[in-house]
Each structure stands twice: as structure tokens, then as C-alpha cells.
Amino acid sequence: MSRIRPQVELFEKNKPRQARAKRTYDNILLAAAELLVEVGVERISTNLIAEHAGITVPALYRYFPNKYAVLYALGAALMDLQNQIFESWQERHFSAGGAGALMENIEELLLETHRATRNQVGGHEITQALRAVQPLQELRQQSHALIGQRFCEVAAHALGREPDEEMTIHATITVDTFYSLVELALNDGPIPAEGLLRHGGRMIQLYWQDVIEQAGSPV
């Protein structure tokens, strides 16, 4: 059942050193993001990206070994962005009111993550690609694992327990549901994103209230 890993090189080759090169590099990423929106992951190619970025293909190969490396860079940037949003949210509220304050402000984090991803060119498409394209999946998993671990530690500490397997389950569900809600809200369907995120945030809150009650110790 486990997939054969195709061993694709994902890391960048030459780093841009001059200002001109930096512009080219950024153009490549922007063009790739735009093409992700226009044609989708299945149709994207190095040829298309280079053409769209206004350079020739060998110029792209100067910085990236293949198209997956370009997508990987895009995905990594998005995951970094989301991680940063989480970090600053956590610091802001945890220092002010501990674990309880975090839970009260889940909706805020949902809204901020949603807004930031929506404002990123191709943010939604990159998010989707991170789920489906094999060489990118680890990026998403790493990011979610990191955030999940934070959740787990904070929650375990607040409850005066060890971060055991059950706490890991709670954290995993929370993080996964969180980002699934953001993804759901990114679909421009008939339902406004705010409503989805408000009620979705409430669902996560209720879940943790229950965890606390089951544990029988207040925050």
C-alpha cells in the first residue's frame, strides 16, 4: 500500500547573489503561483513557468533542479507564513492568559491564517497541492506536526499531565481540523468564510472544554 518514493531532488541549486538574480528568482516563484491558479498542478511545467516569468528555461534550471523544487519552495514559504502566524498568536495570548486564552482566541487565529493564505497568490492551490502531490506532503506534515506538538505541550502543562498519546490525538485532531476549516473557508462557495470560521472555531473550543472536563482539573 505504501507509495514508491520517486526520489525527486527538491532543493534549490544556486542561490541568487545579485539583485538581478533575486528578481528572476522571485519572478519564477510568482509565475509558478499564478500558473497554479490558471492551469492547476497537473498542467504546470518548467517550460510554462519560465515562459510566464519572462526568462528562458535554462535560467530557471540555474536555481531549481525541476518543477517540484519550485512547488516545494512555494509550499515551504506558505508553511513558514502559517507557522509564523501561529507563533506570534501563541506568544501574544499565552503570555497574557495562558492556555485558556489560547482557546478563547482560536477564531482569531483561524481568521488570520485564512486571510494570509487568501492574500498569498495561489495560496489555496498551494494548500491543495500540499495534500495531493507526494513530494510536497512532508512539508505539510512537518508543519502540522510542529504546531501539534506545541498544542500538545501547552495543553498537557495546563492540565498538569504528561503529553501522552491521548493528548497527541487531541492536538493532531485540532491542528488537522483547524487547517481543514481554513481550506473550507478558502472555497469561494455561497457560505461566507467568517461564518464557517466562527462556528468552526467554536467546535474546537467545545472539544477542548470537554477534554478539560474529562480530565477533571480546571485550567
Place this chain on the structure above:
Amino acid sequence: MSRIRPQVELFEKNKPRQARAKRTYDNILLAAAELLVEVGVERISTNLIAEHAGITVPALYRYFPNKYAVLYALGAALMDLQNQIFESWQERHFSAGGAGALMENIEELLLETHRATRNQVGGHEITQALRAVQPLQELRQQSHALIGQRFCEVAAHALGREPDEEMTIHATITVDTFYSLVELALNDGPIPAEGLLRHGGRMIQLYWQDVIEQAGSPV
């Protein structure tokens, strides 16, 4: 921001009429499912599918206009399966105990859906492709919309209310979270699927308990 629809023909051409043809047809779908596992959605091609199915490429083109139509058929079959599981679950419990019984048995539906998808060859990969590959997205959306509508109607009726926008939000979140949990459990990570689905089911239950309490009317 909206993607340019590439207008891909997705429907099958000739239906198999003879037993031999039916076998060929099934082999194509099975080969495609296996390749989805082996090489992923980005690398799959009609050539590869035909070779894997033990036929020549024109034989594949007899039944499908392109590779997306093959994936579409796979996706449609999976959505049908999940819909059927939902239908029979709903009939079973709703007739026995109304809306309350449905909520009490969410975990059962999670487990059944998870098991069925896992047992389907390439079930996980098809699920992922349904999110990311543009021509397949509507399949997932349609299926979820259908199930969401059922949820919405049942819930509104149980609460003695109209299926208004808020109820639609509740139903949409429920269905999306539900299938995200199934997808999460399909990842063969360190956490056993059962634990994720049990606690995930509990989260959805708590969410609806809250909806009922807020509405101020018992089920």
C-alpha cells in the same frame, strides 16, 4: 482569482457491451487505481495505465477520452460508495431513534467510511486527488453538498426550525470535518485510526449538542 476551466471532457465514450470488454474496462480502472498509489496523480498517464492494464492505448481510448475521465470514473465510484454508506447508516439509525440517534452514532459512520475507503485500492490517493485536481473537485463538492443537505434537513426538522443559513453552516462544517477526519485517519502515521476517529466523532457530537442548547429546544 478564479481558475480558467480547461474544459476537459470527462465522460466515458463507449460503454462495454460484451463480457471481454467489461473485463478490459475494469482492468483499466484497477490499473489506474494501482498507479495512483505507485506513482501518484502527477505522473499518471494514459500510456502508463494501458500498459499496466495489459492492453494497448487505443483500447483505453475506446472507453475513455483522456486520463481525467479515468480518474473521474474512479472518483465517482468512491463518492458513490461513501454516499451509499451514509444513506444506509442514516436509514438504519434515523428510523430507530431520530436525529439524536444519528449524533450518537457518528463514530460508527466514521469507522465504516474509513474502512471502506481504506479497502478500496487507491482510496486514499483518489480522495486526495479529488481535492487537488481541478476537473475532479466538483465530484467531491457535489457529494458533500448532498450529504450536507441531508444533515441540514434532519437537524432543522429535529429543532423545529427552517433549514436556514446558520443550519447550512453547521451542516457544511460537519460534513467537511467528517471527511477530513477520515482522510487524517487514512494517513498511516504513528497514531491509530481508531483513536482519531473516536475523538473526532466526539468533537462533532459536542458541536451539535451545543447547537441544540443554543437553540433552546431538546431533540
Place this chain on the structure above:
DNA sequence: TGTACATCAGTGAACGCGCGTTCACTGATGTAC
């Protein structure tokens, strides 16, 4: 029951195309003196 015929199913060969990738090269930028 046999056979001629119609339809269904699958093949071999060929095509043009865009893909990924590499090469030797020209041009741009930075810097040592």
C-alpha cells in the same frame, strides 16, 4: 445445428508536440589595483 454476416473489441504503426535537460556561449555585474 451450421454458417454467413454484423457488430463489437482490441492492435500496430504513426504523428506532432511539449516536456525535461544539457551544452557552449554571450552579456551583466562586481572588484582589485
Place this chain on the structure above:
DNA sequence: TGTACATCAGTGAACGCGCGTTCACTGATGTAC
């Protein structure tokens, strides 16, 4: 400040390959009489 040189950045041209797709064809299956 000027210029020679080193390094960085990007180009034009070419390649082999697998892709999607189509064609006229052969072989298999079903059926009318």
C-alpha cells in the same frame, strides 16, 4: 577614477523521450436464418 579581470546571470539551440491522439486494420463475439 579608470580599466582589466573574475564571477555571476541568462541565452540559443539542440537532444531524446513519453505523451495524447488517430488511423486503417485484424480478430472475437453474437445472431439471423
